[in-house]
Amino acid sequence: MLEPALLAVLASAPSHGYDLRRAVEDLSGGLVCMDPGGMYRALRRLEEEGYVTSTWSTGGHGPQRREYELSDEGRSLLREWAEHLKQRERVFRSLIEIVERSLGPAGQGAA
Amino acid sequence: MLEPALLAVLASAPSHGYDLRRAVEDLSGGLVCMDPGGMYRALRRLEEEGYVTSTWSTGGHGPQRREYELSDEGRSLLREWAEHLKQRERVFRSLIEIVERSLGPAGQGAA
DNA sequence: ACACCTAGATGTTACATGCATCTAGATGTG
DNA sequence: CACATCTAGATGCATGTAACATCTAGGTGT
Numbered sequence: 001m002l003e004p005a006l007l008a009v010l011a012s013a014p015s016h017g018y019d020l021r022r023a024v025e026d027l028s029g030g031l032v033c034m035d036p037g038g039m040y041r042a043l044r045r046l047e048e049e050g051y052v053t054s055t056w057s058t059g060g061h062g063p064q065r066r067e068y069e070l071s072d073e074g075r076s077l078l079r080e081w082a083e084h085l086k087q088r089e090r091v092f093r094s095l096i097e098i099v100e101r102s103l104g105p106a107g108q109g110a111a
Numbered sequence: 112m113l114e115p116a117l118l119a120v121l122a123s124a125p126s127h128g129y130d131l132r133r134a135v136e137d138l139s140g141g142l143v144c145m146d147p148g149g150m151y152r153a154l155r156r157l158e159e160e161g162y163v164t165s166t167w168s169t170g171g172h173g174p175q176r177r178e179y180e181l182s183d184e185g186r187s188l189l190r191e192w193a194e195h196l197k198q199r200e201r202v203f204r205s206l207i208e209i210v211e212r213s214l215g216p217a218g219q220g221a222a
Numbered sequence: 223a224c225a226c227c228t229a230g231a232t233g234t235t236a237c238a239t240g241c242a243t244c245t246a247g248a249t250g251t252g
Numbered sequence: 253c254a255c256a257t258c259t260a261g262a263t264g265c266a267t268g269t270a271a272c273a274t275c276t277a278g279g280t281g282t
Contacts, residue, residue: 001269004210011213018229028205035271040231063229063278082214085207092203094139095116096196101138102119103193113238129260146240151262153238174247174260 002034002042004081007074010052016065017043043068051077113145113153115192118185121163125180128154154179162188 009015009023020043021034043066046052051074057065070078120126120134131154132145154177157163162185168176181189 001206005206008206008210008213016229017231024209027209028202031202031205032209036230037232037272037274038270040229044231061279062227065229078210079214082207082210085203085210089200089203089207091139091142092196092200094142095112096193096200098135098138098143099115099119099189099193099196102122103190127260128262147261148241148243148263149239151260155262172248173258176260 001032002038003046004078004085005032005034006039006042006046006068007051007070007078007081010068010070011075011078014067014069016057016067018065020068046074050074112143113149114157115189115196116143116145117150117153117157117179118162118181118189118192121179121181122186122189125178127168127176127178129176131179157185161185 005024006020009020009027015023017036017040021036021039024032024034043052043054047054047068050071052068052070054066054068057067116135117131120131120138126134128147128151132147132150135143135145154163154165158165158179161182163179163181165177165179168178
Protein backbone atom coordinates (compact mmCIF):
# COMPACT_ATOMS: atom_id res chain seq x y z
CA MET A 1 0.00 0.00 0.00
CA LEU A 2 3.00 2.26 0.13
CA GLU A 3 3.32 2.32 -3.60
CA PRO A 4 -0.03 3.83 -4.55
CA ALA A 5 0.25 6.39 -1.78
CA LEU A 6 3.65 7.50 -3.00
CA LEU A 7 2.59 7.63 -6.62
CA ALA A 8 -0.52 9.58 -5.73
CA VAL A 9 1.32 12.26 -3.82
CA LEU A 10 3.94 12.50 -6.54
CA ALA A 11 1.16 12.92 -9.08
CA SER A 12 0.35 16.26 -7.51
CA ALA A 13 3.89 17.51 -7.20
CA PRO A 14 7.46 16.22 -7.10
CA SER A 15 8.92 15.98 -3.66
CA HIS A 16 11.32 14.06 -1.51
CA GLY A 17 10.97 11.17 0.91
CA TYR A 18 10.28 12.79 4.22
CA ASP A 19 7.91 15.19 2.57
CA LEU A 20 6.00 12.38 0.94
CA ARG A 21 5.67 10.76 4.27
CA ARG A 22 4.23 13.88 5.81
CA ALA A 23 1.97 14.48 2.85
CA VAL A 24 0.43 11.02 2.99
CA GLU A 25 -0.11 11.22 6.69
CA ASP A 26 -1.60 14.63 6.32
CA LEU A 27 -3.86 13.85 3.37
CA SER A 28 -5.24 10.81 5.09
CA GLY A 29 -5.89 12.61 8.32
CA GLY A 30 -3.27 10.51 10.04
CA LEU A 31 -4.86 7.26 8.94
CA VAL A 32 -2.15 6.18 6.51
CA CYS A 33 1.32 6.11 8.01
CA MET A 34 4.40 5.03 6.13
CA ASP A 35 7.42 3.45 7.67
CA PRO A 36 10.43 5.41 6.38
CA GLY A 37 12.37 2.25 5.67
CA GLY A 38 9.68 0.75 3.55
CA MET A 39 9.05 4.03 1.87
CA TYR A 40 12.61 4.52 0.70
CA ARG A 41 12.77 0.99 -0.52
CA ALA A 42 9.53 1.46 -2.42
CA LEU A 43 10.83 4.68 -3.97
CA ARG A 44 14.06 3.04 -5.09
CA ARG A 45 12.18 0.16 -6.60
CA LEU A 46 9.79 2.50 -8.37
CA GLU A 47 12.77 4.33 -9.77
CA GLU A 48 14.48 1.13 -10.90
CA GLU A 49 11.35 0.23 -12.78
CA GLY A 50 11.03 3.65 -14.34
CA TYR A 51 7.90 4.85 -12.61
CA VAL A 52 9.63 7.75 -10.94
CA THR A 53 12.84 9.64 -11.54
CA SER A 54 15.03 11.24 -8.92
CA THR A 55 17.53 14.04 -8.77
CA TRP A 56 19.59 15.22 -5.83
CA SER A 57 18.36 18.61 -4.86
CA THR A 58 21.51 20.68 -4.70
CA GLY A 59 20.35 23.82 -2.90
CA GLY A 60 18.86 24.35 0.49
CA HIS A 61 19.87 23.61 4.02
CA GLY A 62 20.15 20.30 5.76
CA PRO A 63 21.16 17.06 4.13
CA GLN A 64 20.74 16.60 0.43
CA ARG A 65 17.32 15.56 -0.66
CA ARG A 66 16.41 13.20 -3.38
CA GLU A 67 13.63 14.81 -5.32
CA TYR A 68 11.29 12.30 -6.86
CA GLU A 69 9.15 12.98 -9.86
CA LEU A 70 6.47 10.88 -11.47
CA SER A 71 7.09 9.62 -14.98
CA ASP A 72 4.41 8.93 -17.55
CA GLU A 73 4.70 5.25 -16.79
CA GLY A 74 4.23 6.13 -13.14
CA ARG A 75 1.03 7.93 -13.93
CA SER A 76 -0.23 4.90 -15.80
CA LEU A 77 0.72 2.70 -12.92
CA LEU A 78 -1.21 4.94 -10.60
CA ARG A 79 -4.29 4.56 -12.73
CA GLU A 80 -3.89 0.80 -12.56
CA TRP A 81 -3.57 1.07 -8.83
CA ALA A 82 -6.78 3.04 -8.67
CA GLU A 83 -8.64 0.19 -10.33
CA HIS A 84 -6.90 -2.39 -8.24
CA LEU A 85 -7.67 -0.58 -5.02
CA LYS A 86 -11.31 -0.25 -5.91
CA GLN A 87 -11.50 -3.94 -6.66
CA ARG A 88 -9.90 -4.75 -3.35
CA GLU A 89 -12.29 -2.49 -1.59
CA ARG A 90 -15.16 -4.44 -3.07
CA VAL A 91 -13.68 -7.65 -1.71
CA PHE A 92 -13.15 -6.01 1.60
CA ARG A 93 -16.67 -4.77 1.83
CA SER A 94 -17.98 -8.16 0.92
CA LEU A 95 -15.99 -9.68 3.73
CA ILE A 96 -17.23 -7.08 6.17
CA GLU A 97 -20.78 -7.82 5.13
CA ILE A 98 -20.31 -11.50 5.78
CA VAL A 99 -18.88 -10.81 9.19
CA GLU A 100 -21.55 -8.33 10.16
CA ARG A 101 -24.32 -10.57 8.97
CA SER A 102 -22.92 -13.47 10.93
CA LEU A 103 -22.88 -11.41 14.10
CA GLY A 104 -26.58 -10.96 13.75
CA PRO A 105 -28.82 -8.12 12.62
CA ALA A 106 -28.80 -6.61 16.10
CA GLY A 107 -25.67 -4.50 16.19
CA GLN A 108 -23.40 -6.09 18.75
CA GLY A 109 -20.65 -4.40 16.85
CA ALA A 110 -19.53 -1.96 19.47
CA ALA A 111 -19.73 -4.50 22.30
CA MET B 112 -8.25 -12.19 5.80
CA LEU B 113 -8.95 -15.88 5.92
CA GLU B 114 -9.51 -15.79 9.62
CA PRO B 115 -12.49 -13.45 9.80
CA ALA B 116 -14.15 -15.20 6.88
CA LEU B 117 -13.81 -18.57 8.55
CA LEU B 118 -15.02 -17.31 11.90
CA ALA B 119 -17.97 -15.59 10.29
CA VAL B 120 -19.19 -18.66 8.47
CA LEU B 121 -18.69 -20.79 11.55
CA ALA B 122 -20.72 -18.28 13.53
CA SER B 123 -23.76 -19.30 11.53
CA ALA B 124 -23.21 -23.03 11.70
CA PRO B 125 -20.45 -25.56 12.35
CA SER B 126 -19.01 -27.10 9.24
CA HIS B 127 -15.88 -28.54 7.74
CA GLY B 128 -13.10 -27.13 5.61
CA TYR B 129 -14.28 -27.64 2.10
CA ASP B 130 -17.72 -26.50 3.05
CA LEU B 131 -16.38 -23.33 4.60
CA ARG B 132 -14.55 -22.64 1.43
CA ARG B 133 -17.66 -22.99 -0.64
CA ALA B 134 -19.69 -20.97 1.82
CA VAL B 135 -17.32 -18.02 1.76
CA GLU B 136 -17.10 -18.04 -1.98
CA ASP B 137 -20.84 -18.27 -2.21
CA LEU B 138 -21.65 -15.61 0.35
CA SER B 139 -19.27 -13.16 -1.26
CA GLY B 140 -20.62 -13.77 -4.72
CA GLY B 141 -17.31 -15.27 -5.74
CA LEU B 142 -15.33 -12.25 -4.63
CA VAL B 143 -13.61 -13.86 -1.66
CA CYS B 144 -11.76 -17.05 -2.53
CA MET B 145 -9.78 -19.04 -0.02
CA ASP B 146 -6.78 -21.11 -0.87
CA PRO B 147 -7.34 -24.54 0.72
CA GLY B 148 -3.82 -24.65 2.05
CA GLY B 149 -4.08 -21.36 3.82
CA MET B 150 -7.53 -22.17 5.02
CA TYR B 151 -6.52 -25.38 6.74
CA ARG B 152 -3.58 -23.72 8.30
CA ALA B 153 -5.78 -20.93 9.58
CA LEU B 154 -8.26 -23.43 10.99
CA ARG B 155 -5.56 -25.36 12.81
CA ARG B 156 -4.17 -22.20 14.26
CA LEU B 157 -7.59 -21.03 15.35
CA GLU B 158 -8.08 -24.35 17.03
CA GLU B 159 -4.70 -24.22 18.76
CA GLU B 160 -5.64 -20.86 20.16
CA GLY B 161 -9.04 -22.03 21.30
CA TYR B 162 -11.22 -20.03 18.95
CA VAL B 163 -12.70 -23.08 17.31
CA THR B 164 -13.00 -26.73 18.26
CA SER B 165 -12.98 -29.67 15.91
CA THR B 166 -14.29 -33.20 15.91
CA TRP B 167 -13.89 -35.86 13.28
CA SER B 168 -17.25 -36.52 11.77
CA THR B 169 -17.58 -40.28 11.95
CA GLY B 170 -20.56 -40.95 9.70
CA GLY B 171 -21.14 -40.26 6.07
CA HIS B 172 -19.41 -41.19 2.89
CA GLY B 173 -16.13 -40.05 1.51
CA PRO B 174 -13.11 -39.15 3.58
CA GLN B 175 -13.53 -38.17 7.18
CA ARG B 176 -14.32 -34.58 7.78
CA ARG B 177 -13.13 -32.38 10.53
CA GLU B 178 -16.14 -30.50 11.78
CA TYR B 179 -15.25 -27.11 13.15
CA GLU B 180 -17.32 -25.24 15.65
CA LEU B 181 -16.94 -21.72 16.96
CA SER B 182 -16.15 -21.31 20.65
CA ASP B 183 -17.20 -18.37 22.79
CA GLU B 184 -13.71 -16.98 22.46
CA GLY B 185 -14.08 -17.35 18.73
CA ARG B 186 -17.22 -15.32 18.77
CA SER B 187 -15.46 -12.60 20.69
CA LEU B 188 -12.61 -12.70 18.26
CA LEU B 189 -15.04 -12.29 15.42
CA ARG B 190 -16.44 -9.18 17.01
CA GLU B 191 -12.94 -7.81 17.32
CA TRP B 192 -12.37 -8.61 13.69
CA ALA B 193 -15.49 -6.70 12.76
CA GLU B 194 -14.09 -3.58 14.36
CA HIS B 195 -10.68 -4.16 12.89
CA LEU B 196 -12.04 -4.65 9.41
CA LYS B 197 -14.07 -1.50 9.59
CA GLN B 198 -11.02 0.42 10.71
CA ARG B 199 -9.00 -0.99 7.85
CA GLU B 200 -11.73 -0.10 5.44
CA ARG B 201 -11.49 3.49 6.59
CA VAL B 202 -7.76 3.47 5.90
CA PHE B 203 -8.37 1.88 2.56
CA ARG B 204 -10.96 4.40 1.56
CA SER B 205 -8.70 7.19 2.61
CA LEU B 206 -6.00 5.83 0.37
CA ILE B 207 -8.40 5.47 -2.52
CA GLU B 208 -9.49 9.03 -2.04
CA ILE B 209 -5.92 10.27 -2.19
CA VAL B 210 -5.30 8.31 -5.34
CA GLU B 211 -8.49 9.41 -7.04
CA ARG B 212 -7.95 13.01 -6.11
CA SER B 213 -4.44 12.91 -7.47
CA LEU B 214 -5.67 11.57 -10.78
CA GLY B 215 -7.75 14.66 -11.14
CA PRO B 216 -11.46 15.37 -10.81
CA ALA B 217 -12.01 14.38 -14.43
CA GLY B 218 -12.35 10.62 -14.30
CA GLN B 219 -9.46 9.23 -16.27
CA GLY B 220 -9.98 6.08 -14.26
CA ALA B 221 -10.90 3.73 -17.06
CA ALA B 222 -8.30 5.06 -19.48
C1' DA C 223 34.45 21.10 19.12
C1' DC C 224 30.45 18.85 19.91
C1' DA C 225 25.58 17.62 20.24
C1' DC C 226 21.71 17.35 17.53
C1' DC C 227 18.58 17.27 13.64
C1' DT C 228 17.24 15.87 9.09
C1' DA C 229 17.22 12.89 5.12
C1' DG C 230 18.21 8.78 3.29
C1' DA C 231 19.22 3.86 3.52
C1' DT C 232 19.79 -1.02 5.06
C1' DG C 233 19.13 -5.46 7.76
C1' DT C 234 16.19 -8.48 9.97
C1' DT C 235 12.18 -10.52 11.13
C1' DA C 236 7.44 -11.72 11.07
C1' DC C 237 3.40 -12.65 8.65
C1' DA C 238 0.03 -13.63 5.10
C1' DT C 239 -0.70 -15.36 0.62
C1' DG C 240 -0.47 -18.24 -3.60
C1' DC C 241 0.75 -22.21 -5.81
C1' DA C 242 2.10 -26.84 -6.14
C1' DT C 243 2.12 -31.08 -4.16
C1' DC C 244 1.15 -35.09 -1.02
C1' DT C 245 -1.65 -38.38 1.85
C1' DA C 246 -5.60 -41.22 3.13
C1' DG C 247 -9.74 -43.08 2.53
C1' DA C 248 -14.20 -44.03 -0.45
C1' DT C 249 -16.21 -44.91 -4.43
C1' DG C 250 -16.83 -46.44 -9.07
C1' DT C 251 -15.50 -49.44 -13.02
C1' DG C 252 -13.33 -52.92 -16.06
C1' DC D 253 -9.96 -58.00 -7.45
C1' DA D 254 -7.15 -54.09 -9.43
C1' DC D 255 -7.06 -49.65 -10.57
C1' DA D 256 -8.43 -44.86 -11.51
C1' DT D 257 -10.69 -41.09 -9.51
C1' DC D 258 -12.76 -38.05 -6.19
C1' DT D 259 -12.89 -35.69 -1.79
C1' DA D 260 -11.01 -33.78 2.40
C1' DG D 261 -7.28 -32.54 4.70
C1' DA D 262 -2.48 -31.13 5.08
C1' DT D 263 2.38 -29.60 4.05
C1' DG D 264 6.35 -27.19 1.59
C1' DC D 265 8.12 -23.46 -0.60
C1' DA D 266 8.47 -18.92 -2.78
C1' DT D 267 6.96 -14.47 -2.65
C1' DG D 268 5.31 -9.89 -1.23
C1' DT D 269 4.51 -6.73 2.42
C1' DA D 270 5.08 -4.58 6.59
C1' DA D 271 7.17 -3.36 10.97
C1' DC D 272 11.06 -2.51 13.81
C1' DA D 273 15.53 -1.23 14.76
C1' DT D 274 19.70 0.60 13.28
C1' DC D 275 23.23 3.11 10.54
C1' DT D 276 25.35 6.88 7.65
C1' DA D 277 26.18 11.53 6.05
C1' DG D 278 25.96 16.10 6.21
C1' DG D 279 24.27 20.71 8.10
C1' DT D 280 23.11 23.56 12.02
C1' DG D 281 23.33 25.58 16.47
C1' DT D 282 25.77 26.43 20.86
